[in-house]
Amino acid sequence: MTQEEFKILFDKHFDSIRNYIFYRSGNEELATDIAQESFMKIWEKDLIYNEKPIKSLLYKISNDIFISKYRREKVELKYLTKLEPSVNNHSPEKQLQYKELKDTYESALANLSEKQRVVFLMSRNEGLKYQEIADRLELSVKAVEKRMSHALSYLRNALGK
Known part of the structure; x- marks a missing residue:
């Protein structure tokens, strides 16, 4: 053409x-x-x-x-x-509770050691298995398990559960 x-x-x-x-x-x-x-x-x-x-x-x-x-x-x-879960259809009290919980979670996450935070976020946000995390970070699976255990323990305490 x-x-x-x-x-x-x-x-x-x-x-x-x-x-x-x-x-x-x-x-x-x-x-x-x-x-x-x-x-x-x-x-x-x-x-x-x-x-x-x-x-x-x-x-x-x-x-x-x-x-x-x-x-x-x-x-x-x-x-x-x-x-981001929708909170628009909830009462103002629920929205405030959600915001406070989210702020507490973000603060607790920031207070984790970098090694624990990296392992935690790779597991939770990316959905990686411990073996995959270990391979990416060139660690043993036991080291990943230990970091994850400490991270979860700290977050439970920080979030009051």
């Missing part, structure tokens, strides 16, 4: 592709980005100019990009809601 043919295609169909995505997403900026990305993919494919099949392909590509972005956004949102 020549530059002239591509320009004609772009001028003729850009607004309709953008509107199609805008109607699906309700986000004008996202719709513009996806429409531009779709045209870039068509340009990169260096197809023989035939308007009807290329127009259909543009809609297909833009739809696929939109679905991909939507799924990625859904995964990100799910991760973020897991990361």
